[in-house]
Amino acid sequence: MESATITKVTLRQEKLRSGKLSLYLDYYPPIWNPHIKKMSRREFLGLYLIGKPKDKFELDYNEEIMLKARGIRATRELAIINEEFGFLDRTKKHADFLAYFEAKTKEKYQKWEIVYKHFKDFCNGRCLMKDVTIGLCNDFRSYILKIRVKQSGNIISRNSAAGYWSTFRALLKIAYKEGWLKENVNDYLDSIEWEDPKINYLEIEEVKRLAATPCKVEVLKRASLFACMTGLRISDILQLRWENIEMSPDGGYCMRIRTQKTKTQATLPLSDEALSYCGEPGRGMVFRGLSRAHTREPFKKWLKDAGIKKKITFHGLRHTYATLLITNGTDIYTVSKMLTHKNVATTQIYAEVISQKKRDAANSITLK
Template sequence: MKASSISKVTLRQEKLKSGKLSLYLDFYPPIWNPNIKKMSRREFLGLYLIAEPQDKFEMDYNEAILIKARGIRAQREMAIINEEFGFIDKTKKHADFLAYFEDKAKSKYQKWEIVYKHFCEFTNGRCLVKDVTIGLCNDFRSHILSLRVKKKKYAKIATNSAAGYWSTFRALLKMAYREGLLNENINDHLESIDWEEPKINFLEIEEIRRLATTPCKVDVLKRASLFACLTGLRISDILQLKWDNIEVSPDGGHCMRICTQKTKTQATLPLNEEALSYCGEPNRGLVFKGLSRAHTREPFKSWLKAAGITKKITFHGLRHTYATLLITNGTDIYTVSKMLTHKNVATTQIYAEVVNQKKRDAANSITLK
């Protein structure tokens, strides 16, 4: 454990409705609590003081309870100090790593939940902190690479999907090390899974217009899809978009103030009137009420087919469409990066390459022969 992550342990009291004082330990920063199976600042000791002792007997009782509580506080602090010098606290060593993973996955996005399920399956539903070794992690890396996709007739998992899963798991390991659950940064000993250059599938402006005039059985899906084409928001952010996120901007137009679910990036994004029109009548709560991820699968494919679009395009492809249209219309790469809430402009560069390819194809289509 790094010295900067050592917790300060303070004995505190909390007054209960019964009038008694409940004793608890306050850890700062938070530590892993194996009893509640998550990071926590508090550990209630199950010890109570009499708030207003009436005689010597009750005062002696309080003193005895305080001595016991102080002893527990000292034990907890010693366990933390010992770990600083490389000794593994037995309580933490036998903590449930799967419970820790599940707790983190709940606060993240869908990919974390998927990786958690794969790791749970890989470990047969049981993994303690002491089991998380370099060997176990390398075996899980091999497991990821060997996964088969049921929806694709058990075809081998795509390289980039495997790379994404592995990257997520390594992020978990880094988090567990920083929070003091793991004594060693196991990532230092693990190899990455190389990403392949992704193929960007997107719609041309004519295809978007065709979609806009094609009836869709799920109205909220149609509105959300056209909204995605005009804003580039991910499905995760569209699903959680609320009317409170939409404001009137200083220039008289509208904007969205959001925190992206995937990268936890705070962003203020312009919202043009056409995109706003697909939100429907202003209300409370969610903007696209009734929309679910299930709508972005078969119903989305059926709608594309009805519009005569045969390209293999997913709902996420509408985000690619937005980025490609921006660059095609002359928007600089830095601005596009900000509009997409990318943390690194290098991530956005792939869209510029797509547009350059479109230009080359257009030039090559002209021939005098």
């Protein structure tokens, strides 16, 4: 493909969370990449600088890496002048897969960051594109199935493992689509089968008992009761701002949010009672001072004080909201919208829970 103008090749740096600086070449205007069959601007070199060198040794190291990077830049510029673009194919396999993974986590939700950290531990902090083979991926699959929860030391649930593995495979699919992986590794990988999840939730009387029970962390109590009445995930509650709450055309209040997990834009009605748990109106975060740590031991302690023996997490309050809606006759489609589910099939499990409750109620009547 002919180049209409002379492409400028600039050596640039991108700061990573680790503090290192990843070096890459910026092509402007973009150049034709024959491997992915489209125009391309960036080429990561797989070279890194120490972000804050502490001594002469680290300064010398940075200088040596920069010399190498400048040499590559000059070679690329000459190749472009000669209209030789094959280097893009050759260098992709030496690109840093781990850095690519880290960059993608910035575009996604929290689970991606969790999986990235597990993969980084798995590969001891180093993995190039050429290292991403079927064997490596299957080894990571086995690794995921043996991950232990730090707090309890127990192996993570089957569904957590399935979710992590699904996220990693989504990354592989994107990397292949963008031309970083030459082979669609996904075609050769087995999934981790999901188990039918057990939905743990509170009955309405238990919610009332919880509301009547004092909690040492006042903001936790308000956020929990708010979750029972809105179904919001903890990630969305932590990010909820007063600016997200406004009057709706029908005269009531609503929340305009972008969910942290699925990045879905949603406008959700807010009852006066739910709004009362938000506290005094103001600016900034609604549940100021709340942290994920509060949803663990302090939450368990509060449940125990309320005499609730069920094994339930803060996320179970979202299940509580859904089951209460369906119990009160709300149709499955509306519940799906209220939970910001992308697919009604995801909501169907709550209808099945209610069906089981009806079956249990029918079987509770006996003349024997």
